[in-house]
Amino acid sequence: MPAQLLDGNLLSKKLRAEIAARGAILTAKGTRPGLAVIVLGDNPASQVYVRNKVKACEDVGFHSVLERYSADLDEEALLARIATLNADPAIHGILVQLPLPEHIAAERVLEAIAPHKDVDGFHVANAGALMVGNPEFKPCTPYGCMKILESIDYPIRGARAVIVGASNIVGKPMAMLLLQAGATVTICNSKTRDLAHHTKDADILVVATGKARMVTGDMIKTGAVVIDVGINRLPDGKLCGDVDFDTAKYIAGWITPVPGGVGPMTITMLLMNTLEAAEKSAKH
Numbered sequence: 234m235p236a237q238l239l240d241g242n243l244l245s246k247k248l249r250a251e252i253a254a255r256g257a258i259l260t261a262k263g264t265r266p267g268l269a270v271i272v273l274g275d276n277p278a279s280q281v282y283v284r285n286k287v288k289a290c291e292d293v294g295f296h297s298v299l300e301r302y303s304a305d306l307d308e309e310a311l312l313a314r315i316a317t318l319n320a321d322p323a324i325h326g327i328l329v330q331l332p333l334p335e336h337i338a339a340e341r342v343l344e345a346i347a348p349h350k351d352v353d354g355f356h357v358a359n360a361g362a363l364m365v366g367n368p369e370f371k372p373c374t375p376y377g378c379m380k381i382l383e384s385i386d387y388p389i390r391g392a393r394a395v396i397v398g399a400s401n402i403v404g405k406p407m408a409m410l411l412l413q414a415g416a417t418v419t420i421c422n423s424k425t426r427d428l429a430h431h432t433k434d435a436d437i438l439v440v441a442t443g444k445a446r447m448v449t450g451d452m453i454k455t456g457a458v459v460i461d462v463g464i465n466r467l468p469d470g471k472l473c474g475d476v477d478f479d480t481a482k483y484i485a486g487w488i489t490p491v492p493g494g495v496g497p498m499t500i501t502m503l504l505m506n507t508l509e510a511a512e513k514s515a516k517h
């Protein structure tokens with residue numbers, strides 16, 4: 234396999250050790266970083282993810298609270314919980330697990346989180362600040378992808394970066410971070426004509442479409458860095474990415490696996506954002 238594997242578990246381990254050390258210093262000074270995670274309903278995937286987030290907090294010594302509510306919790310009750318957490322000095326980060334049930338206006342909920350506790354980086358104030366270049370928090374998945382590129386000292390300045398997927402939580406913020414790092418950025422979406430023409434031009438290819446194995450080896454430039462954000466569950470229960478790893482690995486120069494690539498980095502950057510939120514609060 235010519236491509237070098239970009240191991241998100243290994244990089245997470247290193248970063249989480251640094252996060253734990255910085256967290257311990259802060260805790261000793263009287264501010265233990267704290268994250269609140271809210272989840273509605275009993276979607277099994279959401280339950281697994283939120284438990285992983287809380288477990289990750291425990292592993293680095295952070296305080297965490299997991300609040301689980303029934304899927305029919307009304308929006309006003311959820312907003313009231315967020316208001317309480319906004320005012321809670323033991324909580325530095327608030328995460329409301331997405332997707333939310335249909336009867337709840339997700340954007341209203343995300344806008345209710347105090348921007349200085351918005352460790353997901355989903356609040357419009359943080360999205361706007363990211364575009365201007367100084368967000369309070371970078372969204373965790375794109376931030377993790379940048380850390381992956383940093384881990385191999387990839388020369389982003391002047392590189393051609395192509396992002397497949399234009400979501401508010403991955404594609405768009407990913408484009409902003411790469412642009413700020415000096416890449417020439419193309420964002421493709423589900424209507425893009427001749428997708429392969431774009432992807433084959435990419436030195437850095439980030440795929441976040443939610444379509445299992447849609448980017449195949451023949452769509453990749455030889456030697457490219459391929460970052461696969463997708464997490465799809467196959468009928469046999471196994472996970473796979475949005476990139477067809479088995480054909481891509483012979484063409485790419487570097488590639489992230491699924492699982493064990495971007496997923497753990499997303500959680501690591503959530504811890505980083507929570508740490509930074511706590512560090513900022515301790516300065517006031």
Ligand SMILES: Nc1nc(=O)c2c([nH]1)NC[C@@H]1CN(c3ccc(C(=O)N[C@@H](CCC(=O)O)C(=O)O)cc3)C=[N+]21
Pocket residue numbers: 281282285328329330331332353373464472491492493494495496497498499500
């Ligand atoms: N407000 C909010 N913030 C989020 O950050 C958020 C969210 N809602 N809703 C759902 C998605 C999904 N997400 C994942 C994070 C880590 C893994 C992860 O660690 N994956 C492991 C595998 C886990 C498994 O085995 O299922 C891996 O890729 O190696 C997966 C998915 C965060 N999300």
